[in-house]
Amino acid sequence: MWVTVLAAAMGMGAVAAMVATASEAMTAVVPLMAVAMLLHLTFLILGSARWVASASLPMVGGIVLESGFAEESSWMRSITVGCWWYVTMEVSWEAIERRRGARNTAEATAHRVQEVATVVGVTLLIGVGASALASIAPARSVALQAVVLGGLLTAFVAMIRQVTAN
Amino acid sequence: MRRSATDRLIVSVLLSLAGAVIAVLVGMPEVALFVAPWLVLCALGIMHERDPNVQVQIAVVQDRLMVGDVVEVQVTVTAESNAVVAVAPQPSKSFVTSTEAIRPVVDLVSARRPTDITFEMPAQEWGTHDLGAMDVESSHAYGLFRSRAVMRQRGAIRVHPTPRQLKELIAPWLVRRVSGTHRSRESAQGIEYADIRQFAAGDSVRDINWRASARTGDLWVSQRHLDRATDVILLVDSFVESGHDVRQIFGLIVDASIAIAESHLAVTDRVGLVEFGGVVRWVSPATGRVQLQRLTDAILATGLYANAADKELPILPARALPPRSFIIAFTPLLDDRFVEAIFTARGRGHDVAVIECVPTDDQSVDAPYAQSVARSFWDAERSMLRDRMAEQGVAVAGWDGDENLDVVLGQLMRRRHGGRVRGRS
Numbered sequence: 001m002w003v004t005v006l007a008a009a010m011g012m013g014a015v016a017a018m019v020a021t022a023s024e025a026m027t028a029v030v031p032l033m034a035v036a037m038l039l040h041l042t043f044l045i046l047g048s049a050r051w052v053a054s055a056s057l058p059m060v061g062g063i064v065l066e067s068g069f070a071e072e073s074s075w076m077r078s079i080t081v082g083c084w085w086y087v088t089m090e091v092s093w094e095a096i097e098r099r100r101g102a103r104n105t106a107e108a109t110a111h112r113v114q115e116v117a118t119v120v121g122v123t124l125l126i127g128v129g130a131s132a133l134a135s136i137a138p139a140r141s142v143a144l145q146a147v148v149l150g151g152l153l154t155a156f157v158a159m160i161r162q163v164t165a166n
Numbered sequence: 167m168r169r170s171a172t173d174r175l176i177v178s179v180l181l182s183l184a185g186a187v188i189a190v191l192v193g194m195p196e197v198a199l200f201v202a203p204w205l206v207l208c209a210l211g212i213m214h215e216r217d218p219n220v221q222v223q224i225a226v227v228q229d230r231l232m233v234g235d236v237v238e239v240q241v242t243v244t245a246e247s248n249a250v251v252a253v254a255p256q257p258s259k260s261f262v263t264s265t266e267a268i269r270p271v272v273d274l275v276s277a278r279r280p281t282d283i284t285f286e287m288p289a290q291e292w293g294t295h296d297l298g299a300m301d302v303e304s305s306h307a308y309g310l311f312r313s314r315a316v317m318r319q320r321g322a323i324r325v326h327p328t329p330r331q332l333k334e335l336i337a338p339w340l341v342r343r344v345s346g347t348h349r350s351r352e353s354a355q356g357i358e359y360a361d362i363r364q365f366a367a368g369d370s371v372r373d374i375n376w377r378a379s380a381r382t383g384d385l386w387v388s389q390r391h392l393d394r395a396t397d398v399i400l401l402v403d404s405f406v407e408s409g410h411d412v413r414q415i416f417g418l419i420v421d422a423s424i425a426i427a428e429s430h431l432a433v434t435d436r437v438g439l440v441e442f443g444g445v446v447r448w449v450s451p452a453t454g455r456v457q458l459q460r461l462t463d464a465i466l467a468t469g470l471y472a473n474a475a476d477k478e479l480p481i482l483p484a485r486a487l488p489p490r491s492f493i494i495a496f497t498p499l500l501d502d503r504f505v506e507a508i509f510t511a512r513g514r515g516h517d518v519a520v521i522e523c524v525p526t527d528d529q530s531v532d533a534p535y536a537q538s539v540a541r542s543f544w545d546a547e548r549s550m551l552r553d554r555m556a557e558q559g560v561a562v563a564g565w566d567g568d569e570n571l572d573v574v575l576g577q578l579m580r581r582r583h584g585g586r587v588r589g590r591s
Binding site (some may be wrong): 008009047050053056057059060063064066067074075077078079081082085086087089093100101102103104105108110111112115118119122123126130152155158 | 174175176177181184185188193194195196197199200201202203204205206207209210212249250252254269270271272273274307308309
């Protein structure tokens with residue numbers, strides 16, 4: 001039960017962080033975040049592991065709106081909120097899993113925490129690296145963005161090949 | 167084991183793709199960075215993807231136990247790489263009714279180091295139970311894939327009813343020519359006093375009844391009953407009669423038959439079993455602890471199958487139903503074929519006693535009039551059947567499970583003393 005409460009609190013925390021760091025002029029973010037919170041809480045309570053992640057779509061929408069409106073784009077804000085939201089999703093999945101009645105040993109829980117921490121750690125490293133590179137670069141050119149996104153797409157193709165090969 | 171993608175992989179791929187596409191289309195790297203954790207998760211998961219090849223061994227610590235005891239099922243899990251493994255037992259509903267006992271356990275299995283997971287399941291119902299399947303699900307690195315398999319445990323767990331210590335023992339009318347503890351009607355060298363007669367040449371001096379001799383002035387010797395053993399055949403009714411709580415009735419039959427088998431085996435009688443019902447099976451009479459085990463296993467394995475076929479007792483071989491054996495029938499007296507078998511056995515010269523196993527049926531005060539009348543007819547019909555049996559020298563005593571079985575055996579013995587039994591002792 002306490003894991004569900006923790007997941008709900010983390011979800012509300014992520015939404016609150018998005019709202020608090022959004023520009024005051026961007027009023028559309030607040031209803032989107034309300035939708036995100038509602039979706040998260042609803043599917044968390046209903047226990048749908050697949051649909052609880054649907055709350056991420058309004059979060060992505062909020063990021064798009066905020067990024068388009070803000071004069072100065074903040075990579076670190078996106079990556080921090082992203083990590084927070086990812087941890088929220090993992091805790092939500094764990095909460096749903098535990099409500100099915102499984103008895104988790106301390107070792108299994110520690111292993112999962114370690115995996116989540118590894119993902120967050122690697123993401124933050126990449127984020128800090130990318131942010132540092134962007135600050136060195138004279139301007140965030142379209143060419144740089146194209147290189148980054150091209151790399152992402154290449155990684156996707158490699159991943160899908162790997163999955164289908166397995 | 168069958169491998170499949172988890173919800174985590176589907177969500178991660180969809181979110182990552184959506185973030186990347188939006189970032190490219192609107193030219194905002196912030197969106198791609200927001201979904202970066204899922205991208206990293208996918209990358210790490212794919213890099214470390216390897217089937218842990220989980221192997222499971224299931225062992226039951228004790229496969230014979232009493233009702234209320236706890237069965238310990240030990241599951242030893244090994245894997246080629248670290249994996250989080252969820253193990254969920256799926257025993258039959260008749261064996262474990264508590265969901266708490268069969269909650270899945272999620273544990274970390276380290277590479278090439280066996281991990282033991284123990285399930286404690288309370289045995290709530292007597293019988294021979296199948297442990298059922300064991301659902302094993304291993305989560306691969308970062309939880310993007312999982313492998314699942316259902317392992318089946320071979321063998322059975324035998325749950326015996328709670329043992330009853332009986333003080334009474336039904337004395338048979340017919341005995342074997344083997345020493346035992348039952349009193350024979352013949353007068354010879356035994357323990358229990360039978361009669362006195364005048365001393366004759368060849369009589370032992372130890373048999374002289376000095377008190378009678380002193381009173382009469384002649385020599386008198388005491389005669390004693392021979393102590394003999396007997397063959398006891400437990401005739402178990404496994405006919406399924408619709409409209410009755412078969413399991414409850416058969417529970418009484420199992421309970422009583424095992425208790426009586428144990429008490430007769432304790433006094434060196436040979437005890438056998440004939441299961442007469444949907445199927446006909448038997449265990450030839452023998453003595454000893456092993457025979458008790460054999461009988462208990464056979465009784466617990468009794469299958470209750472509906473069968474409309476005519477069955478006759480004469481199909482049984484002589485080794486299953488030896489001549490002069492004492493038959494104790496355990497039956498609710500609901501099936502005519504079984505009642506006919508009792509009469510047949512009696513007609514063949516067997517000494518027969520019946521323990522009527524019928525659970526208490528409290529008739530409601532508010533029952534409709536038609537139901538009360540039907541019930542009265544039913545009771546009268548059963549009473550007539552008991553009388554007909556008594557006329558044939560078959561004593562019947564009812565047991566509802568609440569009463570002490572010793573009291574029922576006492577009633578049965580009193581009724582047998584008034585009965586007529588053919589044959590020599």
